[in-house]
Amino acid sequence: MECQLKMVCPRPDVLDLNNSKHDAGGGVGDTYCEDSATEDQTFIPWNQLVASGVDLLRDPRYNKGTAFSEGERDRHYLRGLLPPVVLTQERQIERILQNVRSYENNLEKYVDVMDLQERNERLFYKLLIDHVEELLPIVYTPTVGEACQKFGNIFRRPHGLYITLKDKGRVRDILRNWAEPNVQVIVVTDGERILGLGDLGCQGMGIPIGKLALYTALGGIRPSSTLPITIDVGTNNQTLLDNPFYIGLRHKRVGGQAYDELLAEFMLACKKTYGEKVLVQFEDFANHNAFRLLAKYSSSYLVFNDDIQGTAAVALAGLLAALPLTGGTLADHEFLFVGAGEAGTGIAELITIEIARQGKIKVEEARTKIYLADSKGLVTKSRINTLETFKKPFAHDMPEITKLVDVIKKLKPTAMIGTTGKGGQFTQAVLEEISSYQEKPIVFALSNPTSQSECTAEEAYKFTKGKCIFASGSPFPPVTYEGKTYTIGQSNNAYIFPGLGLGCVISGAIRVHDDMFLAAAESLANEISQDHLDKKQLFPAFSEIREISAHIGAATAAKAYELGLATKLPKPSDLLSYAKSCMYSPVYRQYR
Numbered sequence: 001m002e003c004q005l006k007m008v009c010p011r012p013d014v015l016d017l018n019n020s021k022h023d024a025g026g027g028v029g030d031t032y033c034e035d036s037a038t039e040d041q042t043f044i045p046w047n048q049l050v051a052s053g054v055d056l057l058r059d060p061r062y063n064k065g066t067a068f069s070e071g072e073r074d075r076h077y078l079r080g081l082l083p084p085v086v087l088t089q090e091r092q093i094e095r096i097l098q099n100v101r102s103y104e105n106n107l108e109k110y111v112d113v114m115d116l117q118e119r120n121e122r123l124f125y126k127l128l129i130d131h132v133e134e135l136l137p138i139v140y141t142p143t144v145g146e147a148c149q150k151f152g153n154i155f156r157r158p159h160g161l162y163i164t165l166k167d168k169g170r171v172r173d174i175l176r177n178w179a180e181p182n183v184q185v186i187v188v189t190d191g192e193r194i195l196g197l198g199d200l201g202c203q204g205m206g207i208p209i210g211k212l213a214l215y216t217a218l219g220g221i222r223p224s225s226t227l228p229i230t231i232d233v234g235t236n237n238q239t240l241l242d243n244p245f246y247i248g249l250r251h252k253r254v255g256g257q258a259y260d261e262l263l264a265e266f267m268l269a270c271k272k273t274y275g276e277k278v279l280v281q282f283e284d285f286a287n288h289n290a291f292r293l294l295a296k297y298s299s300s301y302l303v304f305n306d307d308i309q310g311t312a313a314v315a316l317a318g319l320l321a322a323l324p325l326t327g328g329t330l331a332d333h334e335f336l337f338v339g340a341g342e343a344g345t346g347i348a349e350l351i352t353i354e355i356a357r358q359g360k361i362k363v364e365e366a367r368t369k370i371y372l373a374d375s376k377g378l379v380t381k382s383r384i385n386t387l388e389t390f391k392k393p394f395a396h397d398m399p400e401i402t403k404l405v406d407v408i409k410k411l412k413p414t415a416m417i418g419t420t421g422k423g424g425q426f427t428q429a430v431l432e433e434i435s436s437y438q439e440k441p442i443v444f445a446l447s448n449p450t451s452q453s454e455c456t457a458e459e460a461y462k463f464t465k466g467k468c469i470f471a472s473g474s475p476f477p478p479v480t481y482e483g484k485t486y487t488i489g490q491s492n493n494a495y496i497f498p499g500l501g502l503g504c505v506i507s508g509a510i511r512v513h514d515d516m517f518l519a520a521a522e523s524l525a526n527e528i529s530q531d532h533l534d535k536k537q538l539f540p541a542f543s544e545i546r547e548i549s550a551h552i553g554a555a556t557a558a559k560a561y562e563l564g565l566a567t568k569l570p571k572p573s574d575l576l577s578y579a580k581s582c583m584y585s586p587v588y589r590q591y592r
């Protein structure tokens with residue numbers, strides 16, 4: 001049987017900068033073809049061999065379900081395979097949303113929505129984009145955390161690649177098994193520190209899948225360019241090892257040389273398979289590997305660590321946005337990080353760079369503004385011999401203080417940033433203390449998911465008597481305190497990585513430089529207006545995120561060009577409109 005499906009579109013759905021046939025240079029600027037039930041439109045043909053008939057309905061990349069038009073049903077052997085009704089994409093979304101809303105349990109909503117990704121990709125992304133504020137807490141934090149904990153139990157169709165210790169020597173073959181040849185963004189985890197939920201082993205896969213769904217929905221990276229990967233080296237989570245439905249290798253974690261060799265093979269295989277411009281995002285690795293892997297690969301690969309650098313950029317954006325409320329500059333603040341892991345030290349480092357840059361002072365001097373507290377208390381010089389390398393630059397000559405309230409009493413920070421991964425650390429006493437001497441204390445409770453947040457938004461406002469300027473990593477509803485309503489900004493790296501990734505892709509960047517994160521942070525902070533500040537809202541609504549991602553993408557790309565790290569030449573004259581024109585749209589295409 002002839003299996004030719006001619007999909008016709010004035011421009012490809014792809015942002016394929018390597019392939020001149022589909023090059024954005026020719027297609028960029030064209031408007032995307034609109035979905036319509038009408039047949040007769042003039043098309044610039046773009047033909048591709050894909051499936052027809054039953055295979056077409058079963059291929060989520062091309063399936064439109066009941067939205068296939070009468071003509072498409074005739075031409076592509078679909079007649080009789082669908083009920084007679086022809087629905088628009090909008091009507092399909094209405095129906096799905098109605099179903100999603102009917103579930104009381106968020107995990108059920110997650111399963112339902114993620115199922116759609118495996119059935120009808122464009123419908124999934126249109127749903128996500130059009131209802132981002134409602135669905136982000138489902139496909140992302142906090143629900144994705146629960147989904148990872150129960151990933152084996154809710155497992156349906158596999159998505160992404162699983163690479164295990166057993167695959168040493170054949171990682172490249174595994175990458176070849178992935179059907180899409182033009183991968184541009186990979187998110188990889190080894191599952192050892194999933195959000196603040198700890199070691200979830202192979203079941204951490206929910207995170208790369210969720211993050212990449214956001215790369216597409218929020219940042220416009222086309223789905224076929226995204227690849228979620230989990231590296232399974234075992235897990236130390238006994239509950240999972242004892243669970244008959246656990247999906248991973250059933251043994252304790254393997255580290256050392258075997259781990260390092262697998263990671264090295266993986267990184268090389270990515271570069272050999274997809275070229276040096278494939279962006280690899282490290283996600284939710286434990287501290288002991290996260291810093292090491294970033295240091296090892298960042299000078300020779302296009303990589304970044306989202307928990308260190310993405311989180312840093314988003315928190316910096318929030319702090320910059322808060323300055324009009326507190327007055328002064330970053331250097332006028334005294335920062336206390338509660339939690340000194342990837343997020344804490346990552347943000348501390350980026351703030352240091354920014355303070356040094358703004359004040360034209362040395363990095364060492366900027367560091368005097370920044371203190372860390374970890375599970376043992378204040379990070380001090382007297383502890384230097386036992387401190388992990390990433391904490392050492394922030395060890396101060398101070399007496400050892402173990403209790404957080406006492407640390408605050410002593411240091412009197414103006415900003416307190418929680419990255420502990422442990423819920424409830426900002427107790428009433430802690431919040432009362434910081435607001436006892438500070439008129440507008442900055443309080444960020446960044447740990448995820450919601451259950452691990454250092455305090456709730458309500459606690460923050462209540463215990464500081466409405467004084468604090470608050471942001472959280474996971475979403476919280478607005479809080480009303482003494483008649484005033486505050487909108488809670490979500491300081492989550494989801495504001496940064498989709499746009500940053502877009503910037504890397506459109507510029508053909510070959511490295512991710514710290515200055516690109518600074519540019520992304522400044523671009524995000526610029527989105528905050530007086531209206532936001534009136535509600536003490538430090539981050540814009542996610543409903544505006546695609547526009548924001550385009551700005552972040554343009555700012556990141558501009559920085560990559562400035563630093564000589566961009567390879568896409570000539571440089572587009574208007575990076576913002578170029579970024580926008582490259583963004584994937586999930587509107588249905590018509591097939592001829």
Ligand SMILES: O=C([O-])CC(=O)C(=O)O
Pocket residue numbers: 141194195196284306307447448473492493
């Ligand atoms: O996924 C999120 O919500 C933010 C993040 O990277 C983490 O908490 O590890």
Ligand SMILES: [Mg+2]
Pocket residue numbers: 195283284306307
């Ligand atoms: Mg993370």
